[in-house]
Amino acid sequence: MTTNDAGPDSWKRRAGELIAALEQKGHLADPSLRAAFTEVPRHLFVPDYLRIKLDENGFAVREGKVDRSDAEYYDAVYSDQALMTQTKPVEGQPDSFVWSSSSSMPSVMADMIEELEVQSGMSILESGTGTGYNAAILCHLLGDQAVTTIEIDPDLLREALERLDNLGYHPATDPAGRLHDRVLATHAVDHVPYDWIRWSKPGAVILTDLRPPSNTDIGAWLKLTVNSDGKTATGKLMPPRGYFMSARQVAEFADIGHQLPELTLEEHQARAEMMKDRETHLSPAVFQDEVYGLYFWRQSSDVWWGSQDEVIILNSSDGSWAQVQDGTVIMLGPRDLWTEVEQAYQRWQAAGEPDLSEWTVEVTADGRTLIDLPHR
Numbered sequence: 001m002t003t004n005d006a007g008p009d010s011w012k013r014r015a016g017e018l019i020a021a022l023e024q025k026g027h028l029a030d031p032s033l034r035a036a037f038t039e040v041p042r043h044l045f046v047p048d049y050l051r052i053k054l055d056e057n058g059f060a061v062r063e064g065k066v067d068r069s070d071a072e073y074y075d076a077v078y079s080d081q082a083l084m085t086q087t088k089p090v091e092g093q094p095d096s097f098v099w100s101s102s103s104s105m106p107s108v109m110a111d112m113i114e115e116l117e118v119q120s121g122m123s124i125l126e127s128g129t130g131t132g133y134n135a136a137i138l139c140h141l142l143g144d145q146a147v148t149t150i151e152i153d154p155d156l157l158r159e160a161l162e163r164l165d166n167l168g169y170h171p172a173t174d175p176a177g178r179l180h181d182r183v184l185a186t187h188a189v190d191h192v193p194y195d196w197i198r199w200s201k202p203g204a205v206i207l208t209d210l211r212p213p214s215n216t217d218i219g220a221w222l223k224l225t226v227n228s229d230g231k232t233a234t235g236k237l238m239p240p241r242g243y244f245m246s247a248r249q250v251a252e253f254a255d256i257g258h259q260l261p262e263l264t265l266e267e268h269q270a271r272a273e274m275m276k277d278r279e280t281h282l283s284p285a286v287f288q289d290e291v292y293g294l295y296f297w298r299q300s301s302d303v304w305w306g307s308q309d310e311v312i313i314l315n316s317s318d319g320s321w322a323q324v325q326d327g328t329v330i331m332l333g334p335r336d337l338w339t340e341v342e343q344a345y346q347r348w349q350a351a352g353e354p355d356l357s358e359w360t361v362e363v364t365a366d367g368r369t370l371i372d373l374p375h376r
């Protein structure tokens with residue numbers, strides 16, 4: 001494999017243009033990070049990606065693979081785009097799929113590494129090897145002996161390690177082999193996996209995207225410092241500068257989100273007859289405030305919601321359901337989900353609509369992630 005097979009134009013020119021564009025937008029201030037992005041060829045880590053288009057309902061659908069034989073390939077690889085590289089079927093839903101791996105947006109990769117203030121001499125653990133591109137950037141920056149990368153999907157890991165090997169990088173893959181100064185996750189989590197604390201030195205810094213798996217529209221970046229006891233960590237939330245796919249529990253199946261119960265036609269009819277309605281003054285647009293979305297998720301974590309135009313639909317794990325449109329709530333089931341939203345919103349307003357910087361996060365020695373809302 002060579003590093004100059006970018007068609008008539010060399011990949012280095014394209015990479016240089018991308019880096020200049022990123023610098024103009026305020027990314028890549030650190031010269032050694034800039035050098036890493038200049039010298040590591042992304043196309044060797046993303047030999048192909050999935051072309052996506054939106055269907056008439058606004059849902060993303062796959063439209064085949066793009067590879068080096070396609071005219072658009074090099075432009076896409078050397079642009080500030082996330083490139084989807086793998087999907088997995090959703091259990092029991094043959095027509096559905098979830099995005100299960102990608103090469104992240106270069107600007108987001110750069111921002112995460114800069115936020116971690118990674119310095120020479122540090123050891124770093126990346127969770128979510130994916131294509132291996134981010135691991136290669138870290139290897140260039142710190143030397144491959146400083147980098148450990150882990151990936152839940154053994155096929156992806158094998159391919160990524162082959163690509164890294166082709167460039168002479170041999171990061172470790174055993175996270176317990178040493179204690180790390182930095183942990184960087186390129187997948188989202190809804191709590192901090194306690195292993196990350198176990199694998200870190202006291203004083204280590206951990207950066208991850210915190211996001212409910214069943215509602216990936218809301219989230220925040222979480223930056224934690226491991227306390228001097230080496231067993232607990234304290235952190236803060238910040239506005240997300242990028243958004244990551246949720247962590248999987250198993251390699252084969254990625255969808256750990258909320259699953260609606262399958263109902264028969266009779267059950268649907270019986271439910272329809274039990275529907276109640278009432279008026280509301282609270283607009284579904286309330287969830288456009290991501291911070292309120294997080295606030296609501298922290299207290300009603302089994303409630304899933306999705307909105308389109310002016311309509312919002314909520315479901316909960318016990319089968320309760322609500323739809324809100326034009327000031328009317330239609331609801332069903334044991335819980336009045338929209339009342340939960342309204343009451344949470346009142347508390348949120350009474351607390352002064354606190355922004356993310358005011359929240360506190362603690363990981364306890366028994367492995368719990370406590371995300372506390374400010375009390376005023």
Ligand SMILES: C[S@@+](CC[C@H](N)C(=O)[O-])C[C@H]1O[C@@H](n2cnc3c(N)ncnc32)[C@H](O)[C@@H]1O
Nearest residue numbers: 101103128129130131133134152186187247248
């Ligand atoms: C956005 S992609 C990673 C991008 C990657 N760093 C790169 O440069 O190509 C997220 C990756 O996280 C992996 N992943 C998901 N859940 C995981 C878990 N629990 N542990 C480790 N890796 C996980 C996915 O399989 C996927 O490859």
